[in-house]
Amino acid sequence: xxxxxxxxxxxxxxxEIEELKAKLDKFQSIFPTATQQRHLGTFGAGxxxxxxxxxxxxxxxxxxxxxxxAQVRTYAKSEKTKTLIRQAILENDFMKHLEDCxxxxxxxxxxxxEYSNGSCIIKEGDVGSLVYVLEDxxxxxxxxxxxLCNMGEGKVFGELAILYNxxxxxxxxxxxxxxxxxIDRHCFQAIMMRTGLLKHTEYLxxxxxxxxxxxxxxxLLRRIVDVMEECHFEYGDYxxxxxxxxxxxxIISKGNVQVTKRKSASSEPVVIRKLAKGDWFGERAxxxxxxxxxxxxxxxxxxxxxxxxxxxxFTQLIGDLDSVKxxxxxxxxxxxxxxxxxxxxxxxxxxxxxxxxxxxxxGRVELVELKNDIxxxxxxxxxKKRHIVDTRQQEHIKNEKAIMMxxxxxxxxxMYRTFRDTKYIYMLLECCLGGELWTxxxxxxxxxxxxxxxxxxCVVEAFTYMHSRGIIYRDLKPENLLLDTRGYAKxxxxxxxxxxxxxxxxxxxxxxxxxxxPEIILxxxxxxxxxxxxxxxLMYELMTGSPPFSGSDPMKTYNQILKGIDMIEFPKKISxxxxxxxxxxxxxxxxxxxxxxxxxxxxxxxHKWFDGFHWVGLRKGSMSPPIKPQVSSSSDSSNFDKFPxxxxxxxxxxxxxxxxxx
Ligand SMILES: *[C@@H]1O[C@H](CO)[C@@H](O)[C@H](O)[C@H]1NC(C)=O
Ligand SMILES: *[C@@H]1O[C@H](CO)[C@@H](O)[C@H](O)[C@H]1NC(C)=O
Numbered sequence: 001x002x003x004x005x006x007x008x009x010x011x012x013x014x015x016e017i018e019e020l021k022a023k024l025d026k027f028q029s030i031f032p033t034a035t036q037q038r039h040l041g042t043f044g045a046g047x048x049x050x051x052x053x054x055x056x057x058x059x060x061x062x063x064x065x066x067x068x069x070a071q072v073r074t075y076a077k078s079e080k081t082k083t084l085i086r087q088a089i090l091e092n093d094f095m096k097h098l099e100d101c102x103x104x105x106x107x108x109x110x111x112x113x114e115y116s117n118g119s120c121i122i123k124e125g126d127v128g129s130l131v132y133v134l135e136d137x138x139x140x141x142x143x144x145x146x147x148l149c150n151m152g153e154g155k156v157f158g159e160l161a162i163l164y165n166x167x168x169x170x171x172x173x174x175x176x177x178x179x180x181x182x183i184d185r186h187c188f189q190a191i192m193m194r195t196g197l198l199k200h201t202e203y204l205x206x207x208x209x210x211x212x213x214x215x216x217x218x219x220l221l222r223r224i225v226d227v228m229e230e231c232h233f234e235y236g237d238y239x240x241x242x243x244x245x246x247x248x249x250x251i252i253s254k255g256n257v258q259v260t261k262r263k264s265a266s267s268e269p270v271v272i273r274k275l276a277k278g279d280w281f282g283e284r285a286x287x288x289x290x291x292x293x294x295x296x297x298x299x300x301x302x303x304x305x306x307x308x309x310x311x312x313x314f315t316q317l318i319g320d321l322d323s324v325k326x327x328x329x330x331x332x333x334x335x336x337x338x339x340x341x342x343x344x345x346x347x348x349x350x351x352x353x354x355x356x357x358x359x360x361x362x363g364r365v366e367l368v369e370l371k372n373d374i375x376x377x378x379x380x381x382x383x384k385k386r387h388i389v390d391t392r393q394q395e396h397i398k399n400e401k402a403i404m405m406x407x408x409x410x411x412x413x414x415m416y417r418t419f420r421d422t423k424y425i426y427m428l429l430e431c432c433l434g435g436e437l438w439t440x441x442x443x444x445x446x447x448x449x450x451x452x453x454x455x456x457x458c459v460v461e462a463f464t465y466m467h468s469r470g471i472i473y474r475d476l477k478p479e480n481l482l483l484d485t486r487g488y489a490k491x492x493x494x495x496x497x498x499x500x501x502x503x504x505x506x507x508x509x510x511x512x513x514x515x516x517x518p519e520i521i522l523x524x525x526x527x528x529x530x531x532x533x534x535x536x537x538l539m540y541e542l543m544t545g546s547p548p549f550s551g552s553d554p555m556k557t558y559n560q561i562l563k564g565i566d567m568i569e570f571p572k573k574i575s576x577x578x579x580x581x582x583x584x585x586x587x588x589x590x591x592x593x594x595x596x597x598x599x600x601x602x603x604x605x606x607h608k609w610f611d612g613f614h615w616v617g618l619r620k621g622s623m624s625p626p627i628k629p630q631v632s633s634s635s636d637s638s639n640f641d642k643f644p645x646x647x648x649x650x651x652x653x654x655x656x657x658x659x660x661x662x
Pocket of ligand 2: 117118175176177
């Protein structure tokens with residue numbers, strides 16, 4: 001009787017919930033919610049994007065050799081406190097991904113802070129640089145005036161601020177007296193970068209001490225370092241066993257081992273050698289399956305740590321050892337930006353602005369025509385110098401100019417020359433009147449398989465060109481692809497592009513939240529392979545209208561990215577082959593990513609999703625594009641959104657002379 005009664009009540013409640021849900025949907029379609037309003041530019045999971053995404057970048061990073069890398073200040077604390085902080089970090093969605101040694105250093109470097117009941121620890125909208133661990137007391141979190149949650153001891157908050165200079169996305173107030181531990185971005189990044197660099201340098205030293213590797217090119221060695229993994233073994237463990245077959249090569253980085261061998265099947269093994277730090281064994285495994293001829297047994301009560309390379313990842317990333325020994329990575333010579341004589345003689349006064357093609361925090365992009373030949377139109381990107389200096393983007397802007405002037409590809413927007421005055425930097429660019437791919441995607445909702453393949457193909461061509469010159473792009477997204485009058489896509493906006501060579505890593509956090517690779521979020525150092533990650537994200541967004549990882553604020557997006565592509569359920573709109581390619585591009589481990597292996601970007605072109613794709617036709621421009629833009633004349637800007645005209649003039653800024661090259 002009672003059960004039936006309860007079931008009735010349950011059914012009524014279910015019905016009520018359904019009704020309320022329907023009402024809620026109706027309201028939400030009319031009124032944007034408070035969070036949607038506050039976070040224009042970000043968007044909820046699965047929601048189509050209605051705002052252009054903003055790229056972000058950390059301040060120019062510490063450079064190798066910076067003294068602040070070597071010395072981070074530590075603060076004494078009790079074991080109990082250390083355990084609490086460590087535990088808090090391990091429970092935090094972002095920080096738990098850090099390596100043990102990094103967590104230990106962070107624990108040591110955190111310093112004490114106290115707030116009294118009622119005071120504001122973090123204020124929404126303020127610029128922040130500290131992350132906190134709550135040791136004692138309680139806090140309340142609010143966003144746009146609405147209460148979100150309460151937090152007690154052992155919780156981490158404010159972690160976005162250690163990634164880059166950003167405004168706080170919520171307010172945190174003390175509701176009792178509280179004791180906290182804090183660390184700032186500078187210190188955090190010094191720890192992350194130093195541990196990464198130290199490890200890299202250490203691995204490199206170990207590698208060069210092995211004769212098999214000692215003669216190899218340094219670029220190649222750096223790539224091998226990327227496939228090395230650390231393994232720990234306990235006292236008495238057999239690392240390898242006589243008579244077994246194996247695919248792995250070992251270098252001892254800590255501890256001692258014994259090499260033992262039995263003379264015949266029935267005899268006891270005898271110790272034939274001892275090996276210590278820097279010694280190696282199992283090297284034949286890199287050439288082919290190795291029949292182990294001895295045992296290697298841990299002979300150290302502390303255990304042994306080895307750096308391990310397995311043949312499969314080695315051959316995938318590098319190739320087979322013999323051919324590798326012959327190989328040299330040639331630097332592609334830097335082309336001098338040969339400015340076309342025609343543009344050298346021009347001044348700003350030779351152009352008239354006809355319309356605005358884009359507006360952003362940086363400034364604006366104008367469609368301009370040449371006064372004495374109005375058939376010649378260009379896109380003039382006008383950047384506020386004040387803004388560049390305030391956001392410390394001088395280096396990025398200089399890179400942008402150097403790289404764009406050098407690039408001569410049909411899949412990259414051309415830059416003809418730059419100008420400057422007291423308030424602005426000007427970049428004279430090829431204009432692409434087909435509009436932004438982003439606008440087209442927004443209006444269509446999503447692309448079908450073959451359209452997505454065409455645009456992805458254009459990006460692959462642009463990356464082939466840049467990567468063969470050791471240039472990383474770092475800001476792929478539909479906003480940065482323009483359609484020319486034919487309907488071909490071209491990359492634009494090289495603010496985050498950088499020449500890094502073929503085996504070097506770079507450390508500055510930059511990109512657009514939905515598109516950054518996990519190693520960028522984790523500050524591990526990233527290379528050309530970060531572009532392949534973003535290519536996978538782009539494919540997904542082109543085919544569905546929204547990127548796979550996207551939270552209501554950047555930190556939520558990053559935490560989703562760190563969980564990985566395997567957590568994402570692909571909608572039916574994405575074909576099986578496309579799905580397979582996306583998953584291969586979005587591997588957490590950069591050395592497993594398609595595009596970053598021994599055949600390079602060719603592996604992407606050869607993937608079955610591209611079977612039958614007319615690469616030559618794409619390069620020659622003979623392939624017909626999926627959408628042919630309507631462009632009536634060289635001054636037709638109708639494919640761009642309308643932007644307001646006036647804008648406050650920025651104050652002049654030409655004090656430091658950083659802009660002399662423009
Ligand atoms: C962070 O950004 C704000 C505003 O963009 C700027 O005023 C501040 O100086 C920056 N801080 C750092 C440490 O770069
Ligand atoms: C903190 O302050 C609030 C409001 O002033 C008060 O209601 C509350 O009791 C205080 N809590 C403690 C633990 O002192």
